[in-house]
Amino acid sequence: MLEIRNLNAGYGEMPVLKSVSLSVSKGEILSIVGSNGAGKSTLLKSISGVVRASGSMDFLGAPIVDLKPHEIVRRGIVHVPEGRKIFPELTVSENLRMGAFLNPQHYRSRIEMVFDLFPRLAERPNQLGGTMSGGEQQMLAIARGLMGDPKLLMLDEPSLGLSPLYAETVFRSIGEINRNGVTVLLVEQNVFLSLSISNRGYVIETGSVVLTGSGQELLENPQVKKAFLGM
Amino acid sequence: MLFFQSLISGILTGGIYALAAMGMSLVFGVMNISNFAHGDLMMLGMYMAYYLFTLLNIDPFLSLVLIMPAAFVFGYAIEKTMINRVIGHPSENQILLTVGLGLIMGNTALLAFTSDPKILTTSYSSSSFNLPGDISVSIPMLLSFLVTCLLTAVLYLFLSTTRTGMALRATSQNREAAQLMGIDVSRMSAIAFGIGTLLAASAGALIAQTYYIDPFAGHTFLLKSFTICVLGGLGSVIGAGVGGIVIGVVEAMSAAYLSSEWKDVVVFVLFLAILLLRPRGLFGRKGEQ
Numbered sequence: 001m002l003e004i005r006n007l008n009a010g011y012g013e014m015p016v017l018k019s020v021s022l023s024v025s026k027g028e029i030l031s032i033v034g035s036n037g038a039g040k041s042t043l044l045k046s047i048s049g050v051v052r053a054s055g056s057m058d059f060l061g062a063p064i065v066d067l068k069p070h071e072i073v074r075r076g077i078v079h080v081p082e083g084r085k086i087f088p089e090l091t092v093s094e095n096l097r098m099g100a101f102l103n104p105q106h107y108r109s110r111i112e113m114v115f116d117l118f119p120r121l122a123e124r125p126n127q128l129g130g131t132m133s134g135g136e137q138q139m140l141a142i143a144r145g146l147m148g149d150p151k152l153l154m155l156d157e158p159s160l161g162l163s164p165l166y167a168e169t170v171f172r173s174i175g176e177i178n179r180n181g182v183t184v185l186l187v188e189q190n191v192f193l194s195l196s197i198s199n200r201g202y203v204i205e206t207g208s209v210v211l212t213g214s215g216q217e218l219l220e221n222p223q224v225k226k227a228f229l230g231m
Numbered sequence: 232m233l234f235f236q237s238l239i240s241g242i243l244t245g246g247i248y249a250l251a252a253m254g255m256s257l258v259f260g261v262m263n264i265s266n267f268a269h270g271d272l273m274m275l276g277m278y279m280a281y282y283l284f285t286l287l288n289i290d291p292f293l294s295l296v297l298i299m300p301a302a303f304v305f306g307y308a309i310e311k312t313m314i315n316r317v318i319g320h321p322s323e324n325q326i327l328l329t330v331g332l333g334l335i336m337g338n339t340a341l342l343a344f345t346s347d348p349k350i351l352t353t354s355y356s357s358s359s360f361n362l363p364g365d366i367s368v369s370i371p372m373l374l375s376f377l378v379t380c381l382l383t384a385v386l387y388l389f390l391s392t393t394r395t396g397m398a399l400r401a402t403s404q405n406r407e408a409a410q411l412m413g414i415d416v417s418r419m420s421a422i423a424f425g426i427g428t429l430l431a432a433s434a435g436a437l438i439a440q441t442y443y444i445d446p447f448a449g450h451t452f453l454l455k456s457f458t459i460c461v462l463g464g465l466g467s468v469i470g471a472g473v474g475g476i477v478i479g480v481v482e483a484m485s486a487a488y489l490s491s492e493w494k495d496v497v498v499f500v501l502f503l504a505i506l507l508l509r510p511r512g513l514f515g516r517k518g519e520q
């Protein structure tokens with residue numbers, strides 16, 4: 001579905017991603033794990049076009065590397081950024097309306113699906129986004145992303161700052177979203193949680209892919225155990 | 232009676248300030264740029280109203296119908312060709328660009344229209360009516376105020392109910408997230424600057440009968456617009472609306488009870504006081520610089 005070859009990206013003169021190659025297959029949950037500063041977020045930002053990148057990036061057979069962010073969303077890739085970045089002064093339903101910016105005609109059917117997934121949001125459509133708790137904001141951010149009817153949903157640190165209980169709820173929702181046919185690309189600090197629900201994973205270190213395998217294989221890999229699971 | 236007279240004229244003048252400041256605030260919110268050419272855009276509105284009246288005999292209130300679309304297109308084009316290049320760049324670059332644009336506009340006006348102040352006089356320019364208690368209300372100022380209210384209501388409805396309006400607000404609240412929703416943020420910037428220019432030029436046209444028109448007539452309004460934006464909270468359009476009225480009334484009151492030389496001093500003392508005591512302004516967002 002998404003084919004990345006020799007991708008380089010960085011900020012100004014500083015390279016962050018060095019010749020990264022990876023592929024995402026339709027229907028899977030794919031995890032990117034790595035320590036802080038390894039380039040996981042930059043990878044997602046390059047895919048969504050927020051950070052300029054060079055190399056080759058094909059989505060559903062068409063090159064997307066030179067497209068602007070809003071053009072990439074139109075192709076069906078939706079990026080839920082780290083830190084949630086909801087619109088604080090828009091209400092819950094206005095936030096969701098913005099999520100469906102490119103396909104307002106599907107707003108009604110999408111919002112039913114999203115409210116089913118996150119009933120908590122359905123209870124308070126008129127609350128301002130900025131006044132919600134961290135966990136609720138994270139749900140809103142994911143829900144907002146789903147409003148865009150993504151083929152590929154990229155989640156950056158969805159459990160960051162959440163209580164373990166909330167984190168588990170969010171992860172259960174991710175599994176459900178995936179079963180509904182959305183391919184998921186997941187970047188997550190909580191390596192154990194993310195690899196457990198993933199079909200495959202890549203380990204990134206200082207901007208390069210160093211290891212890849214199925215979620216289970218990576219969980220059992222001694223290097224991964226030592227570096228990320230403290231075992 | 233002095234109190235009510237000052238209150239009324241303060242509110243009427245404040246409406247114009249509000250209109251100019253709302254344009255500046257919208258631009259600041261969506262683009263994060265302080266537009267130092269805002270006063271010069273207002274000056275262009277004054278001259279447009281003046282020449283449409285003297286050459287073609289179009290009433291300044293009617294000429295708004297021509298001035299507004301022209302100003303929008305002009306602002307949109309300036310943004311697309313120049314201002315979009317400095318979005319997200321250091322503020323020195325932005326200040327140099329907008330100050331430079333302002334200088335070019337002001338001095339082009341100086342060449343074209345000379346420095347002689349022009350006066351736009353219609354049949355009703357100096358007419359007024361009296362409210363009970365001998366309070367006089369200037370007809371052109373009252374009309375200007377009503378037009379301002381109408382424009383503000385339209386702007387409010389546009390921002391709160393239309394898809395583009397909501398996208399402008401989203402861009403102003405979080406530009407990166409707006410991009411990720413599929414909003415073309417560079418187009419939003421151009422629209423915001425177009426609307427900002429439209430509001431500035433409208434404010435200019437609306438006061439064209441009340442103030443002397445000269446190539447640098449916009450500069451006092453530039454400073455006032457900044458003060459109002461800070462008072463209302465930078466980026467808050469409603470804040471700019473309320474702030475404009477507040478500044479208008481404060482000015483009129485200080486002119487009445489102190490002296491008219493002191494009114495600017497009072498306004499800038501207020502400005503400093505806001506910066507010290509409530510830097511995010513009346514309607515500003517929490518945690519924003």
